[in-house]
Amino acid sequence: MPDLDPLPHRLYRADQVRNLDDIAIRQHGIPGIELMNRAGLAAYRLLRAHWPTARRLTVLAGIGNNGGDGYVVARLARADGLSVRMLQLGDAARLRGEAAASCAAYGDAGGTLEPFQTLPPDTDLIVDALFGTGLERPVTGIWADAITAINAQQAPVLAIDLPSGLHADTGCVMGEAVHASATITFIGLKQGLFVGKGPDYRGEVLFSSLAAPAAVYAQTTPSLRRIDWRQQADSLRPRPRTAHKGDCGHVLIIGGAPGMSGAARLAGEAALRAGAGLVTIATHPDHAAWLNLSRPELMVSGVAEPGELTPLIERADVLAIGPGLGRTNWGRGLWNHVKEQHTPLVVDADALNLLAESPLSRPDWVLTPHPGEAARLLGVSIAEVEQDRPHAVAEIQRRFGGVVVLKGAGTLIRGDSQRPSSVCSEGNPGMATAGAGDVLTGLIAALRGQGLDAEAAACTGVCLHAAAGDQAARGGERGLIASDLIAALRPLANRIGEH
Incomplete structure (x- = not known):
């Protein structure tokens, strides 16, 4: 035996x-x-x-x-x-x-x-x-x-x-x-x-x-495949000695309505720490001038009207919309403009709620709903989503296309492929904190910009996010904040400390 x-x-x-x-x-x-x-x-x-x-x-x-x-x-x-x-x-x-x-x-x-x-x-x-x-x-x-x-x-x-x-x-x-x-x-x-x-x-x-x-x-x-950071870390290969920032992807984060600028800032900094070569935040003009004061590596553009996004999108390799977007006319206008673009896209937060109001399907985006947003996308209750999460993530993918990340304990990833859905077996309850989802959005966008396909970026991003949460939780789960995850990203992404 x-x-x-x-x-x-x-x-x-x-x-x-x-x-x-x-x-x-x-x-x-x-x-x-x-x-x-x-x-x-x-x-x-x-x-x-x-x-x-x-x-x-x-x-x-x-x-x-x-x-x-x-x-x-x-x-x-x-x-x-x-x-x-x-x-x-x-x-x-x-x-x-x-x-x-x-x-x-x-x-x-x-x-x-x-x-x-x-x-x-x-x-x-x-x-x-x-x-x-x-x-x-x-x-x-x-x-x-x-x-x-x-x-x-x-x-x-x-x-x-x-x-x-x-x-x-x-x-x-x-x-x-x-x-x-x-x-x-x-x-x-x-x-x-x-x-x-x-x-x-x-x-x-x-x-x-x-x-x-x-x-x-x-x-x-x-029926499912279990994924973890040890397995997914192999997706991040060492960079060529001749690499320059243009090789590492330009991520455009779109969001941050008045009072919610922190969400876009968290997503942008997470994208930088996950290796994006350039990160621009397109945000509301009310706070654009000071959003990057303590993180000058972030580029910030105030955007009052949807058309002002066009030159920013033309320079970007991947878009991420939703963190702090809101559902006012400002946020709706940005969403309606972005959803018509052909640049690879990560969709989160209120962009998902706007998608639920006017559904459409795309093959190249990554959707990252939590259970409440998933319920709105499917037109059911949160309890129904939680009753059978594997079915829920598969149904969202069937209706909306692309790759779907259903967040929560045992985050699920479903791509339009012959492979079964994936479930992340790492992470902890300390990650149930404001801004943790915005960090994940930035991670997935950064990995997509560095050349991973949508499903690989989602799986690797989810596992890196979970591993960062577990690293941060060594100081205790209660009181963990989203910025603690960002602090843990760099050594993990470079596999520093592995034996």
Whole structure:
């Protein structure tokens, strides 16, 4: 039995993981009970490594294969001399196949089980083996009571395959869900751990392929791909020694209505720190004269009328519109002028809200909505967007074209390609702060101007943004501000400090 595998970049829906299981069993001759025993052993090794002082273990098992994994863990723990309370939910007589065999093996080894009534107050560790990937309806009754009890106690929780109550595909909470300290998942990484509420409930994610052969995965296209900065950093190649600023892209940021000049300034400075050779901000004349006082590298032009954008656009390699744009006549006029241009374009903030009012589709832009803007683009509620974020990002892309970045915990990127959507697995709650989205707009525009295609610029920009947020959060998440992200960009973009 191998140790844990590195966290894969391929993510799957529940039905796809069941198909991977079936391929391993039927085409590669690995008995189902062997896969279950491998899963239980991987989970047990993990809990011993993570919580080596835990001596009193409580395992909650359901009546499916997830419960069967729990019985393996309980049997191994007893054999290792740990005190085990095995709490069964649902009628154990309904266990079938490998789960029934696993329960019988636990009993043959001297283990006892009891129906769940309450959790023992003196447990050191809880193993959640209630529900696996098949949950499709809200958790109610005694099952909900058990999850509530798990979340109310202080002991750490190891979730088997998926925190019980979390939807495997959407990451939605099905009434109640376990808040796990760690989740160990098997065969295929479930996409619900990385979208929706998954990041809130999963804890640390660890993975075991259960030694399934590589050929098991050849017949199934992942539903999502997980991306992170370590992977995406390779998009930023060292510059030629002969490079000059004209080679590195001229970004034009358009926005900054009165009272909102900071948004355009943040986007512009982020673009500079991401390597743009030149950055111009086209902004309202009321503050154009002083917008760059503390950052003289930014060029600033006051624009009172849409036509004044024309010479600025002619000199730019990429446009970014939206930060601080507003929806007054001034902002609307700029948007109506810019949307007719053929220069590569990044669209954010109020430019997205204006797009929602008068929809159109373009193949070459990058749209960066947060859930509220996504809801307006789709004509639905924010709750509906959050209920199935992978579907929402795909639907926005289908309607509006280009590349779509659906921001939030587990930011999603969808391009018009044959590849699955991407989800960024980095970032932190400290990034929920004013201006963080403007920084992302500047990053994507700068990378687009340096030669990356729209999807690559979006994926690399999102991951650089998340990595900068994680770097900044080393000083604490609460109180992190958007400027802290900008300060972290330069060493990350140059891979300084990597070992």
